Amino acid sequence: MEISERTKRRDFVFITTVCVFIVLLATSVRAAENKMITIKGSDTMVHLVTNWAEAFMKQKPDVEVAVTGGGSGTGIAALINGTTEICASSRDMKDKEKQQAREKGVEVKEVVVARDGIAVVVNPKNPIKEIDMQQLAQIFTGATTRWNQLNGGDEEILVFSRESSSGTYVFFQEHVLKNKDYTPKAKLMPATSAIIEAVSADKGAIGYVGLGYALAAGNKVKILAVKADANSPAIIPSDQTVIDGSYPVARPLYLYVSNKASQNAAAFVDFCLSDAGQTIVRESGYVSVKK
Amino acid sequence: MKRVWKEKLIEWLFRWTASLSILIVICIFVFILKEAAPFAKHPGLSQLFGSRWVPVSAQKESFGIIPLVTGSVLVTVLAMLLTIPFGVGSAVYISELSNPLEREILKPFIELLAGIPSVVIGFFGLVVLVPLVKSCFGLATGLTAFSGAILLALMAIPTVTSISEDALRSVPRSYKEASLALGASRMRTIWRVTVPAALPGIMAAVMLGTGRVIGETMAVMMVTGNAAIITFWPFDSVRTMTATIAAEMGEVAFGSDHYRALFCIGIILLLATFGLNIAAQKVLRKYRMS
Numbered sequence: 001m002e003i004s005e006r007t008k009r010r011d012f013v014f015i016t017t018v019c020v021f022i023v024l025l026a027t028s029v030r031a032a033e034n035k036m037i038t039i040k041g042s043d044t045m046v047h048l049v050t051n052w053a054e055a056f057m058k059q060k061p062d063v064e065v066a067v068t069g070g071g072s073g074t075g076i077a078a079l080i081n082g083t084t085e086i087c088a089s090s091r092d093m094k095d096k097e098k099q100q101a102r103e104k105g106v107e108v109k110e111v112v113v114a115r116d117g118i119a120v121v122v123n124p125k126n127p128i129k130e131i132d133m134q135q136l137a138q139i140f141t142g143a144t145t146r147w148n149q150l151n152g153g154d155e156e157i158l159v160f161s162r163e164s165s166s167g168t169y170v171f172f173q174e175h176v177l178k179n180k181d182y183t184p185k186a187k188l189m190p191a192t193s194a195i196i197e198a199v200s201a202d203k204g205a206i207g208y209v210g211l212g213y214a215l216a217a218g219n220k221v222k223i224l225a226v227k228a229d230a231n232s233p234a235i236i237p238s239d240q241t242v243i244d245g246s247y248p249v250a251r252p253l254y255l256y257v258s259n260k261a262s263q264n265a266a267a268f269v270d271f272c273l274s275d276a277g278q279t280i281v282r283e284s285g286y287v288s289v290k291k
Numbered sequence: 292m293k294r295v296w297k298e299k300l301i302e303w304l305f306r307w308t309a310s311l312s313i314l315i316v317i318c319i320f321v322f323i324l325k326e327a328a329p330f331a332k333h334p335g336l337s338q339l340f341g342s343r344w345v346p347v348s349a350q351k352e353s354f355g356i357i358p359l360v361t362g363s364v365l366v367t368v369l370a371m372l373l374t375i376p377f378g379v380g381s382a383v384y385i386s387e388l389s390n391p392l393e394r395e396i397l398k399p400f401i402e403l404l405a406g407i408p409s410v411v412i413g414f415f416g417l418v419v420l421v422p423l424v425k426s427c428f429g430l431a432t433g434l435t436a437f438s439g440a441i442l443l444a445l446m447a448i449p450t451v452t453s454i455s456e457d458a459l460r461s462v463p464r465s466y467k468e469a470s471l472a473l474g475a476s477r478m479r480t481i482w483r484v485t486v487p488a489a490l491p492g493i494m495a496a497v498m499l500g501t502g503r504v505i506g507e508t509m510a511v512m513m514v515t516g517n518a519a520i521i522t523f524w525p526f527d528s529v530r531t532m533t534a535t536i537a538a539e540m541g542e543v544a545f546g547s548d549h550y551r552a553l554f555c556i557g558i559i560l561l562l563a564t565f566g567l568n569i570a571a572q573k574v575l576r577k578y579r580m581s
Binding site: 070071073074076077080081097100155156158163164165169170173174179180181182184185186187188189190194197198201202203204205 | 343344345346347348349350358417421422425431432433434512513516517518519520528530538539541543544545
């Protein structure tokens with residue numbers, strides 16, 4: 001009798017402890033959630049956003065920033081579905097997507113945080129040095145299929161593109177292909193690095209990547225100079241030509257912030273636009289939005 | 292009294308954990324059907340039979356899955372053409388010809404091959420195999436269906452080998468002894484008696500291997516080039532159904548036509564692997580091999 005009485009008491013103490021523990025755990029998780037910013041989106045911007053996040057966390061040690069890639073489309077979908085607070089995107093949100101967000105009760109704020117040029121890259125053994133926008137469109141839509149049609153070598157043109165979840169894919173489609181579809185023969189690569197690898201391996205290859213990546217790849221690929229049309233001068237992509245707008249394949253990079261985002265998320269966006277943030281833009285190989 | 296109650300409880304618990312997998316399979320089926328069904332209403336199922344897969348387009352989105360199906364079929368058939376001779380051949384060697392020491396070494400290594408994560412195999416393929424295929428066959432690029440098939444064969448061979456080997460071993464000793472006693476050579480016994488007797492098991496092994504090959508994603512996505520064209524030429528790029536789902540699922544807005552179309556592909560994949568598994572089970576059961 002006495003023993004069972006003691007067991008009961010012990011059980012009671014045990015259960016109470018467990019309950020208190022669970023409640024404590026739950027509250028601490030909640031607290032952590034509030035200080036956690038999630039940023040999802042463009043693969044092109046992952047490098048840049050990670051650098052921002054590191055600098056930001058140094059300023060505010062109690063805040064954690066989680067950065068993931070997956071492509072601009074992925075990030076925008078996550079923003080619409082409410083699984084991320086900030087979306088990094090290398091293309092602007094389409095009206096259809098803004099509509100979808102509104103239907104889910106999410107209002108988004110658009111902030112241009114940097115600029116980027118898209119470099120057209122070919123194999124270093126390819127004799128071609130410059131190309132105009134119309135020729136690019138013809139190559140990527142499949143109208144031009146051999147390099148000798150462009151005074152190049154005798155090889156077949158191998159078209160490399162990003163997957164359709166990439167912001168670069170959509171931007172290139174809108175601005176270079178004039179909204180036409182890519183050739184079905186285009187090989188869709190899961191990552192920018194895979195395009196660099198493929199272009200450096202195959203003599204007939206052509207692809208497009210963010211300028212930062214193209215410059216980092218060094219001698220593995222050759223960056224083409226691009227002419228806005230057949231009669232304009234050929235412009236090599238660089239910080240200068242992207243800022244002054246003479247390089248034709250350039251784009252703004254965005255952060256989209258949900259209206260449900262926390263104070264810290266807003267502070268993060270302000271940090272990106274600050275002088276310190278824009279210095280990081282330059283250091284990461286992109287072009288600052290501030291003069 | 293108390294002990295009986297405890298045992299009942301444990302039995303009941305284990306029954307539920309065992310049944311859970313059935314429940315999960317049903318849930319997956321229901322969920323995928325539910326997500327795919329609205330596609331029949333809005334763009335219409337006939338859309339799926341188009342020959343172009345252009346899910347993101349400013350002109351007109353088209354969800355023709357024929358290039359994806361032919362891509363998967365091409366890669367699978369090529370992979371099985373490579374897998375069957377190597378897989379069954381090694382099973383015959385391990386079960387009939389090897390000495391015990393060789394078997395001790397071979398078996399674990401073949402099973403180890405089955406345990407390598409597919410993304411690692413894919414990475415190996417991208418860095419080593421793709422340039423090799425390119426230079427061996429004098430191609431413009433090594434990102435082809437053939438490269439994918441080689442990687443898939445690497446993944447399917449262990450499955451086929453180990454199940455075929457079990458089948459070969461379960462052939463009664465008396466069959467072989469009878470054949471040898473009649474004066475047949477060792478090789479003749481293997482090819483005319485042992486292998487035919489184990490054939491149902493070998494067939495089941497091949498079917499299970501095919502199931503694995505159809506469903507494999509990561510390695511294929513990395514080396515096949517992912518161009519959605521209809522082709523039966525091994526040295527073209529292809530886009531498989533699995534790679535399409537993996538590459539595009541992250542991007543789609545929930546509830547869009549594109550999202551539904553991906554679930555339709557999922558249904559086809561599920562039916563294919565389900566059919567193969569059931570066929571394999573049937574064959575095994577019919578010949579009382581399992």
